[in-house]
Amino acid sequence: MSPASAGRSRRGAAERARDEKMMKTALSAARKGDGRTYPNPSVGAVVFRGDEILGRGTTKPPGGPHAEIVAMENSRKRHGDRSLRGASIATTLEPCSFSGRTGPCADALVEAGITSVAVGCLDPHPRVAGRGIKRLRAAGIQVETGVLEEECRYTHRGFLSVIERGRPWITLKLATTLDGRIATAAGESRWITGSESRAKVHRLRNAYDAVMVGSGTALADDPSLTVRRGDKVLRTPIRILVDSRLRVPATHQLFSDPASAKTWVVCGTGARGIAKMRETAGSVIEIGKGRDRKLDLPEMAAALADSGLTTLLVEGGGGLAAALLRADLVDEVHWMLAPKLIGSEGFSGLGPLAVDALGEAVVIEPLEFAVPGIGKNGFTQAGPDIHVHGLIRRNAKTEGSGRRKISRPAGRKGTKA
């Protein structure tokens, strides 16, 4: 039994089904804040009475109210001050129990007269860790825990990863031909996949705190890494360039477009040109070398978590992608496969993985629940392309090579807080 489901009360099937239905609404509210609340989780909450939804809420960016407070405020606005007395709330993460930049949500729920709370997953933050639920129960509120727990853990995978493993959740996105090539021998890579796949990638970018590329990709493609619909820039996530020797010139888009303050550069300690780069980039993070004489990627991941990032979408190229896989730092994969062939003279989608036996192959497993916009079962169609999605399966041999202890990724069946 998981910690979150340990305290489950004996509720009828109808009440459980209603909690799950409301939690689904809370999950879609949570997703609206993805990429916008780091270092905090984007929580979703729904105030309801019977089958009627009274108010929805999404966590506001840091310093703003948490989802439970927003949902209660919306309920008050739409249905009056008394609407909360005797109402229920579903929230994707355990309500907080301490005063930080905002007051404790658990106290606010008690004071508002909420009588029943459905919680998705426990908050492992050392200042909460079950205290939110304890506070609610002590006030006589009925608390149901572990409601759609796996979906809620997946939604909060970045926040959970930072607390449990000291590094962001890292997702790898690559687009290749069927024979696994990301560019022709002449270096042409635009566009391997169709417009549907590319639109999907922009939606993905929009849901992450940060997007990362290696210096090889920046030099070859001069990407902007913004979220766009057509020509319109909708958002610029934090853009991280991994460039140990600071080879990418300041004329590239990452440094010269209007959002250059959102470009962070990861380079080797004391890299040549670092003083100038500090004037050009939003942030410069110096990292030591690992055993392979390349940047120490576990140290980089820990430094990014220390800077507040919880989710990271790595968009290549093959050299950086393989290095992250070798360092056991990739948790999730989105692979766009175009029905095209380039042949072995094209650039491979992945650098060396040091796999000698098939048993050592990196295995990608589908999620066991549907994610809106992505689907279930591990693959969906995107125009003429196939979109393969899943979580990296970890085993005893590959686990734990990061600087800090690495536990199994959240969001998979059997994974507990």
Ligand SMILES: NC(=O)c1ccc[n+]([C@@H]2O[C@H](COP(=O)([O-])OP(=O)(O)OC[C@H]3O[C@@H](n4cnc5c(N)ncnc54)[C@H](OP(=O)(O)O)[C@@H]3O)[C@@H](O)[C@H]2O)c1
């Ligand atoms: N189709 C797609 O989805 C897609 C996506 C991205 C790129 N691409 C294509 O891929 C090609 C570029 O791929 P790439 O493999 O050359 O470049 P890359 O993976 O973007 O960058 C590799 C570089 O990253 C730097 N790096 C820093 N720390 C590292 C570490 N620990 N391990 C490995 N590398 C580290 C190294 O340069 P320093 O040592 O100088 O730092 C290395 O040469 C381009 O042709 C591009 O068009 C295609």
